[in-house]
Amino acid sequence: xxxxxxxxxxxxxxxxxxxxxxxxxxxxxxxxxxxxxxxxxxxxxxxxxxxxxxxxxxxxxxxxxxxxxxxxxxx
Amino acid sequence: xxxxxxxxxxxxxxxxxxxxxxxxxxxxxxxxxxxxxxxxxxxxxxxxxxxxxxxxxxxxxxxxxxxxxxxxxxxxxxxxxxxxxxxxxxxxxxxxxxxxxxxxxxxxxxxxxxxxxxxxxxxxxxxxxxxxxxxxxxxxxxxxxxxxxxxxxxx
Numbered sequence: 001x002x003x004x005x006x007x008x009x010x011x012x013x014x015x016x017x018x019x020x021x022x023x024x025x026x027x028x029x030x031x032x033x034x035x036x037x038x039x040x041x042x043x044x045x046x047x048x049x050x051x052x053x054x055x056x057x058x059x060x061x062x063x064x065x066x067x068x069x070x071x072x073x074x075x
Numbered sequence: 076x077x078x079x080x081x082x083x084x085x086x087x088x089x090x091x092x093x094x095x096x097x098x099x100x101x102x103x104x105x106x107x108x109x110x111x112x113x114x115x116x117x118x119x120x121x122x123x124x125x126x127x128x129x130x131x132x133x134x135x136x137x138x139x140x141x142x143x144x145x146x147x148x149x150x151x152x153x154x155x156x157x158x159x160x161x162x163x164x165x166x167x168x169x170x171x172x173x174x175x176x177x178x179x180x181x182x183x184x185x186x187x188x189x190x191x192x193x194x195x196x197x198x199x200x201x202x203x204x205x206x207x208x209x210x211x212x213x214x215x216x217x218x219x220x221x222x223x224x225x226x227x228x229x230x
Contacts, residue, residue, distance in 0.1 A: 005103075005106065007099075007102040007103065007105075007106055008102060008105060008106070009102070010098035010099075010101055010102055013101060013102065013105050027109075031109060031113070034110065034113065035113060038113055038114070038117050039117070057120075058117065058120050061116055061120055062113050062116050062117060065112050065113060065115075065116040066109060066112060066113060068112075069108060069109060069112040070109075073105060073108060075101055
């Protein structure tokens with residue numbers, strides 16, 4: 001059975017939408033793992049060993065987009 | 076279920092239920108939006124990188140020929156000499172030629188300037204200066220000889 005999705009409490013969404021810093025930080029924390037997953041790239045060297053590394057620039061861009069989205073979200 | 080059974084649900088409870096549903100919907104919407112925005116941003120980022128890779132190249136990898144095409148050289152008014160012929164400004168860009176022209180007499184200089192820079196024919200110049208056409212021709216040739224000796228001596 002599929003694990004139940006962890007959702008952000010409604011009150012926090014509401015607070016973040018109106019610009020509350022702590023609530024926004026909570027949401028960023030919540031999606032931190034997801035952002036890192038998206039920003040992870042694999043590099044392969046000449047012995048075809050894979051290396052994972054996190055693209056910092058992409059991570060930043062994703063965070064910015066998320067912040068923008070939080071503020072633009074319409075309840 | 077009898078119609079009257081609807082009345083048994085407390086209106087406040089219904090209200091609460093709706094409120095709760097609404098909040099859960101918003102929660103799911105928020106989650107969906109957040110993930111969608113992030114995925115979109117990621118694909119945009121990747122596409123912009125690809126676009127840049129296609130259109131841009133490193134400065135060190137550009138061939139010398141292409142780099143030479145990019146440069147321009149400035150021209151300054153002081154580098155060139157202006158001569159007034161027939162109420163027109165004639166521009167001489169080459170410094171050496173300008174120096175040679177300075178040594179000529181005014182008439183010879185005018186003839187040279189008219190012939191080469193204004194592209195007039197001997198007959199036109201002769202008409203303009205009201206002299207014979209052969210005079211213009213002789214003047215022009217002697218002037219050219221003088222310029223030639225001057226320029227040959229210099230280097």
